[in-house]
Amino acid sequence: MQRKHFSFIIILIISGFLVGCNSDSIFTKPATVSESSVQSQDKSKLNVAVSILPYADFVKMVGGDKVQVTVMIPPGASPDSYEPSTQQLKDLSRADMYVMVGQLPFEQAWSDRLLATNQDLLVINGAKGIKLIDDNPHIWLSPRLAKSQLENIYDGLVAVDINNKAYYSANLKEAIAMLAIMDGTIKSIFAGLNSDTFLVYHPAWGYLADDYDLVEMAIEEQGKEPGPAQMAKITTKAKNLGINTVFTSSQHSTRSAEAIAEELGAKVVTLDPLPSNYEDVINSAKLISEALK
Ligand SMILES: [Zn+2]
Numbered sequence: 001m002q003r004k005h006f007s008f009i010i011i012l013i014i015s016g017f018l019v020g021c022n023s024d025s026i027f028t029k030p031a032t033v034s035e036s037s038v039q040s041q042d043k044s045k046l047n048v049a050v051s052i053l054p055y056a057d058f059v060k061m062v063g064g065d066k067v068q069v070t071v072m073i074p075p076g077a078s079p080d081s082y083e084p085s086t087q088q089l090k091d092l093s094r095a096d097m098y099v100m101v102g103q104l105p106f107e108q109a110w111s112d113r114l115l116a117t118n119q120d121l122l123v124i125n126g127a128k129g130i131k132l133i134d135d136n137p138h139i140w141l142s143p144r145l146a147k148s149q150l151e152n153i154y155d156g157l158v159a160v161d162i163n164n165k166a167y168y169s170a171n172l173k174e175a176i177a178m179l180a181i182m183d184g185t186i187k188s189i190f191a192g193l194n195s196d197t198f199l200v201y202h203p204a205w206g207y208l209a210d211d212y213d214l215v216e217m218a219i220e221e222q223g224k225e226p227g228p229a230q231m232a233k234i235t236t237k238a239k240n241l242g243i244n245t246v247f248t249s250s251q252h253s254t255r256s257a258e259a260i261a262e263e264l265g266a267k268v269v270t271l272d273p274l275p276s277n278y279e280d281v282i283n284s285a286k287l288i289s290e291a292l293k
Contacts, residue, residue: 046161049095051104052079053276054140055126055149059099061175061278062154066164070095072106078251079104079137079274080202080223093118096160099153102127103137124156133206141273141281142207143182150175182278186212186285193292199238199266200247201257204273208285214292219246225256235263245291247271267291 045068048059056069063069070091073082083106092098092114100107102125115123126149130139139145154172158165190212198209203218217237221230238260246261246268248254254268261268269291271284 046096046157047094048157049092049098051100051107052140053274054278055099055101055153057276057278058126058140058146058150058153058175059157061178062150062168062171063157064167064171066161066167067157073274075274075276076250079106080252082106084110089114089117092121095121097122097124097156099124099126099156101125101137101140103132103135103139122156122160124152126152128152133210136203136206138204138273139207141205141284142211143179143186143281144211145207146179146278147176150179182282183211185282189282189285189289190214190292193289195241195292197241197243198245198247198288198291199234199243199260200271201254202249202252202273204249205247205271205284205288208281208288212285214288217241217243219256219260220252225253231256231260235260238264238266243291245269247288247291249273 046063046066047070048063048067049070049072050056050059051072053071053073053075056071059067059069072084072088073079079101082104089110098114098118098121100111100123111123115121127137127139129148129152130145132139140149150172154168157168161168186208196213197215197217198205199217199219201219203216203220206216208214209216217234219226219231219234221227226234243264244266246257246264246266248257248268248270249272250270251274258268260266269287271287272280275281275284
């Protein structure tokens with residue numbers, strides 16, 4: 001009797017946990033909204049899924065109030081090592097369109113299965129038309145490359161919702177104008193610096209560096225913490241360059257970055273490579289420029 005009671009409690013705990021996981025899925029909904037009202041709410045808006053937070057902002061820029069966006073990689077998780085759950089992939093079948101960066105490890109690992117199980121889902125490759133450097137996927141951090149990514153999203157929205165083409169087109173124009181302003185702002189932030197090389201743990205800022213004639217030096221070695229030889233090499237090079245700041249991100253390990261910073265007597269500063277508000281790239285540019293003055 002005692003034992004039966006005990007297993008019943010365990011079942012309750014487990015089922016409670018499962019419900020918790022489900023409501024935590026990528027299609028984040030207010031907890032108080034019932035499934036049926038979510039369905040009707042969904043019907044008035046296009047349901048667009050994206051891989052990363054900055055793409056949610058891109059989709060909102062173009063889709064405005066016609067879209068509802070859900071993000072595959074939860075805040076704080078790294079797109080370099082993230083694996084979506086089976087539930088997330090199942091949830092994707094409810095989306096009208098999915099915008100992937102096209103180059104993230106999980107996208108490449110899952111895309112075949114995703115496409116096979118969701119044959120009606122329009123999948124947009126954000127990187128379409130962009131020339132990648134060394135297979136580096138972080139194209140969203142360049143405001144100049146953001147333009148083509150917005151255009152790819154626009155093409156997708158028009159393909160699934162031709163009736164609102166004029167609306168999406170006007171939003172796209174406005175977003176591109178905003179990017180041009182951002183570009184000018186960042187250009188002036190990086191004007192007249194004393195040095196051009198900044199040191200990061202995870203190489204997310206290479207495209208931004210290229211745009212503004214800066215050099216990104218990375219500690220991470222092929223997605224992993226560097227070995228002792230690489231650590232020594234970086235430290236020596238950084239010392240010679242007079243590097244005073246080591247940039248880290250909350251999604252990645254900071255162990256070797258902190259060790260190198262200590263060796264250099266440098267500051268450790270966090271940058272966000274997955275901003276939910278795209279204009280935050282300006283703040284990252286400011287932090288990088290502070291290190292190069
Ligand atoms: Zn990354």
